[in-house]
Amino acid sequence: MTTIRQHAEEYLAMRRRLGFKLTTFGEKLMSFVSYLEHTGVTVLTTEAALAWATDTPHSTDQVHWSRRLMVVRIFARHLKTLEPATEVPPDDALPHHYRRITPHLFTPAELSALLEATGLLQPAFRARTWHTLIGLLAVTGLRTSEACGLDRTDVDLADGLLTVRDTKFGKSRQVPVHASTTAALRAYARERDRRRPVPSTVAFLISTRGTRLDAHNLPHTFPLLLDTAGITAGEGRRRPRLHDLRHTFATTTLLNWYADGADVQARLPLLTTYLGHADPKSTYWYLSGSPELLALAAARLEHSLGGRP
Template sequence: MTTIRQHADEYLAMRRRLGFKLTSFGEKLMSFVSYLEHTGATVLTAEAALTWATSTPRSTDQVHWSRRLMAVRIFARHLKALEPATEVPPDDALPHHYRRITPHLFTPAELAALLQATGELRPSFRAHTWHTLLGLLAVTGLRTSEACGLDRTDVDLTDGLLTVRDTKFGKSRQVPVHASTTAALRKYARDRDCQRPAPSTAAFLVSTRGTRLDSHNIPHTFAKLLETADITAGQSRRRPRMHDLRHTFATTTLLNWYRDGADVQAKLPLLTTYLGHADPKSTYWYLSGSPELLALAAARLEHSFGGRP
């Protein structure tokens, strides 16, 4: 007889083969499986799922509870086809709340101050690496992990083309960059090769030790740069993150399209592909991230209906 843990392991392995990372989802699901084993349960029930989802002494946040239960619900739908006794937790078992953190949208002045702050880092090569990293994130909207994951062979300095491999959804894509960006990357590459003539890594961006930048270890330096640049929490009341550079790029792109009178709906799939989103709805979310974008979108909609209420 196959246990729930075995079913869960097989389910996660199948999903990962399809390109899903499942980092937080996998952690939640296996935590629930451990809970079932601890209670001696051999069948997944809605009652057990709800009890586990709300048994979080460190958090009474219903959004957190709902997301925990959702992980179980998704797996339960799969498991029920294999084990008919499985109960799928009902959709209304917990209130549905979807809350996405409001991003910090960097102003041009803040971006300039942030890049200038990298000059305070020592040694000078570290400063150059950070200046290149932040500049690349700002003008391409790459995820931090994608920029750190670039190999030298992924950066075409002749045609100005980046190849981003093994992205968030297990796919690869090509990202064309402006000539000015290519020039900046070429300048960094010369400095890097001078500093590290015998590289120990294939990475394009390297640390002062000659190793690949670790996207999990760089928030600390970014926090120092924010302090140096005197950039504080904005309307979101939360310290800006490096990921907000991606939000800023996407929002700025949409704003420019609206201001230029472009057909945003027709062009949106291009931005979706460029950013490496799984589907357009992830890109549509940026429309709600800026009051100015919302106003422009509303004005465009009102115009399309001839100004009628």
């Protein structure tokens, strides 16, 4: 008899073969399976799913609970075709409330302060790597995992082109960069190769140990840079994250388009492709993610209507 754990492992393997990464999804699903094993439950039931979803001692956030339950619900629909006794948690059990946290949009002064703060990191090459990383994220909008995942062959310094492979949605794309960005990347590469003439990794950005820069370790250093730069969260806001550099890039791009009088709606698909969004809705969200952008969009609409309410 196949156990729920075996079914879960086979399900995750199948979806990963289709190109899904399922990092967080997989962790949550296997946590649920371990919960079933610990409690001695051998059939997936709605009662067990709800108990696990709300078993979060450090959080009473209903949005968090609903997202945990959604993982079980998705798996349960698959499992029911194999194990008819499986119960699929109904949609109205911990209904999903969509909530997107308002990002921190870095000002030009904050970005300058952040880049300057990297200079205090030790040793000197660590400072150089962080300066390059933050600059790259700020001017390209790459995800941190994408920047860390760049190989040397992915960075075309002759044509100013980055190739981002196997992204969040299993796709690859090319990202053109400005000549000034290419010059900064070339300078970093020279310093890197001087320090590591015999590379131990094909990665473009490396740690002081000569290994690929680990995206999972970056959040440990970034708060130190924020403190040094004097960048704090606004009232009622969470602390800025590295990922907010991506939000800042997208919002700034849209603001510049409005300032130039461009047809923003026509250009949005270009930004969608550049950012590697799977769904244009993710790009459209930026129109409401900034009060300034929202005001500009409203003004453009009012003008197109001839001032009519």
